[in-house]
Amino acid sequence: MNNEVLLLFGCGLLLMMVGVYMLVLYRNLIRLIIGVEVVAKGVTLVFLAAGLFRQDVAFIQVLIVTFIIVETVLAAVMLALVVGVHRIYGSLDIRHLSKLKG
Amino acid sequence: MLLWVLLGLLVLLAVGACVFRDLLYVAISLALASAVLAGLLFHYGANIAGVFELSVCAGLITVLFVSTVSMTKDSDQGKETRMGRGFIPLFLLVFIGLDIFIVRWLAGALPEIVPGAGSGSFQDIFWTLRSADILGQVVLILAGVFGISALFRLKAKEKKHE
16 A cells, blocks of 8 residues: 555656646746646645545545635636736737736 | 556646647646546545546536637747757656655655544535535635636726726
8 A cells, every 4th residue: 555655646746746847937827827737636646645645535535625626716716817818918928927017 | 557557647648738739738638637637536435526526627627728728819829938848858757757766765754554543434524524624615716706707897897998
């Protein structure tokens, strides 16, 4: 069982790294939100590994459900902001959001 | 064996979301990754979380992504990455190396699993032990709803002024 926990944890960590790579290197707003979603998938996998390690899958399920709700609301609000940004700037490139500079 | 297949598919689809040029393919790749993650949750007996992952993440969020992509299709995409896509395999190799290093370190640091008493069934935990979470979830959903409606109401007001 310990090997399975480590495998799940390793894959979760790998997904988080891929998501952070997208967040750091991409400029398109939709791709950035997808990067956040990929990180969230990794976090869910690490939650599952923690639940298996504690041998308490029922408890971790509750946390995963709460996390999915957080993730969904976050994605919905961010995508609404993306549509608003597109209406104002006509572009999804983060370099064009220069009006935010003080 | 099934675990290896599911984990391999999950990582491949997540990397696919990073590699594909077309945003529609990226959204579909993310949806498939969610579906595979739901399969993993089912595999370990986390059925309710699996159903949530499948219906909300693979369903609802994908619909939101596809609608946003279609609403912003005519936008200027520009050069999307700070570095060329040729660097992705190189970064992936570095990530895998780093991952193996961390997991090996963790394997030495983890204590042996001691079977615990368990906290009870999903219903017991959700409605009693973690009942405060429900309030947080309701507040969060309301914040999301009001946030989105405020964003679109602002646009309607701006249109009226024009």
